[in-house]
Amino acid sequence: MTNLPSSVDAEVDVLVIGGGINGAGIARDAAGRGLRVLLCEKNDLASHTSSASTKLIHGGLRYLEYFEFGLVRKALQEREVLMRSAPHIISPLRFIMPHAMGQRPAWMIRMGLFLYDHLAKRELLPGAESLRLQEHVAGKPLRADLLRGFAYSDGWVNDSRLVVLNAMDAREKGASVLTRTTCIAAQRFDDHWMLQLQQADGRQLTVKSRSLVNATGPWAVNVLHNIMHQKAARTLRLIKGSHIVVKRLFHHPFAYIFQHHDGRIVFAIPYEDNFTLIGTTDLDYTGSLDEVAITGDEIAYLCELAGQYFTQVILPADVVWSYSGVRPLVEETHAGDKEKAAALTRDYRLELDTMQAPFLNVFGGKITTYRKLAEEALSLLAPVLGHDSPAWTAQACLPGGDIVGSIPSNRSVREFPQFIQQCQHQYGWLPPTLVERFAHAYGTRIHVLLGQRQSLADMGEMLAPGLYAAEVDYLVQHEWARTVEDILWRRSRLGLHLLGENTNRLAAWLVHARKTP
Structure with a gap:
């Protein structure tokens, strides 16, 4: 283990490693409770998984199929909490689900949508309904043999800006946020951590912190092994999700959710006025986490699936841009009993180790539940640090979200x-x-x-x-x-x-x- 110098550049209560949505959310919550916080991120904020999502704030309709009722309910509760806190970057979006022969029975879909509407209180979004696609504007771009479908509501988000706004609020509440700053070494003592940080210009900082939070997403296990020299209590399965962007396929404000015969779901979403976003894939990933890119097979898969629904043929040559991200999903099956990637839980697990100075590891999660994750993380960590400030983020706007006052409404x-x-x-x-x-x-x-x-x-x-x-x-x-x-x-x-x-x-x-x- 690297020996750290005795001189200290900063002393804090909480040092958060990772500038994605979970790290930024935890830093914000902690700073708002009066804790001294430092967040370090080796690249830019939201430079990986947190800017490579499908841009949705949603309950996760398909997770009902895997009996993830608790996760769906939590996400549905958060959906409107987040809309109220940041109405500029989060907005309602109506989804159209065409129904084709060979798919889940219509009665099963209606039952799922009923649950989706009623698992949590809903004030802002309209409920689900059945549609005759030939009589609806959203049916015009679809194949003529798609006669019926369903509509339901969720939310759209500017994902990378959501991360930045959390980091801004953390800083405005007293936190230090260091981008392009890597944690290169750590030593743990009974009542504190000593950590060595290296900035992009090579300058090094030594930070003494009363606690440490590992919120590095796909890198969580690597950080544990290589920086903290510890074994992970959880197994993460890295799943790559890729998206393509094509020129606008339809001229209305609705999005689509398509069901594939392999059980996966693909969305087609209005994007940046002139484009349509199509994704995502779910593939196991073993490559470099710093160089994640879509493959030709993934592009072909997304084009082919979308082409099963739209009248317009979509070819790989039509793709104007693509992006990929790696999601760290918690693996809870026994070795050798691999589940399909689509069936893996999107819920998170928090592991607090208090054998010496507190050490909190964040495993998994999804962008919709980041605020709740951060709140639960501080409910574990703050008491250990002697702070009893109550949870506060559910009743606070993110920067710029105070459209009609400082209280979300x-x-x-x-x-x-x-x-x-x-x-x-x-x-x-x-x-x-x-x-x-x-x-x-x-x-x-x-x-x-x-x-x-x-x-x-x-x-x-x-x-x-x-x-x-x-x-x-x-x-x-x-x-x-x-x-x-x-x-x-x-x-x-x-x-x-x-x-x-x-x-x-x-x-x-x-x-x-x-x-x-």
Whole structure:
């Protein structure tokens, strides 16, 4: 084990390793309870699994088939809690499920949808219904032989921005957030940890922490073995999920959920106005966690499955962009008794070790239940640290989510369209479509971004189509953005609209910004 120097650069109560959704959520909850918190992430926030989701806040309809009633109920409860806390980046979405011969019987689907509607209190979203597809706008892009279907509701989320907003709230409540900072060594004592962190420029920091949280997602077992030199109490099965993006396949606001004969589910979702997002796959993964990419077979699978439902033929050549992520699912079967990836639980497991200084490991989880995971993590950890502050995040807005006040409410969701209109009126000197994008990305923080600016000239240089220096400066100052990829693919999805465009001007601006004190 590496010997750490005795001098200390920082002392905290909780050090969180991992800047994905679970790590950011735990850091936020802990900071809000008055604990001294440091979060370190070896890359950018949400640079892996947490920005590679299907972008859904949902109960997980298909998990009912595996009798995961507790998980589905918890996720359904969280669905509306999260909508109220961040109505700018989370919004209702209506799904259409076409029903074809050979699939689960219609009565079984109706029963599942009834359960889905009633497992948890529902205030914002309409219930499920049966449809005659030939009489519904969502039936027009589908094959003519698909006559009936079902509709139900869930939520859509800008996943990478959800992570950033949690990290922002953590920092505003006193936490330190260090991106591009790797934990390279750790020593555990009876009442504290000594940890060595290394930043991208090679500078090293020594941190003394009263507790440690391993929230590294797919890397959780690797961190345990290589940094803490401990064995994992849980077995993680790494499952790769890949998505493709094609040009818009339909001109209505509904999404689709398609059933495949192999038991898997694939979604087709309206995405970034001009595109359709299709995914996901579920494949065991054994490769590098730092270089995850879709395969040709996965592209063909998604194209073929979507082609079984849409009248429009979808070919691999139609794919304009793709992404893949690895989900760390908790393996609870005996060795040699492998379940299908689709059947593995998406629930999480928290393991708190108090034999010496507290050590909390986070295994598994899904983006919808991150807030509940963080709350449960602090209910375990805070008492050990002598803190008895109550849970608080269920009644708190995320940054920018205070559309009608600081307390989350149904009004903030229902009145978000009016908020957009108000912003378009207030900032009438900007193109309405740009103001709408700002409102969705930043919520009430649009007023921090635009400040006292009064004309398009005040936005500074246009560094890429639709991207002005004022926005980039905001992202660098407030949201830890450092690279072109941070800005175009995680803080926004502008990269999808700028495919083939030259981004050298943006890259040069960022280099200059880093050099400027």
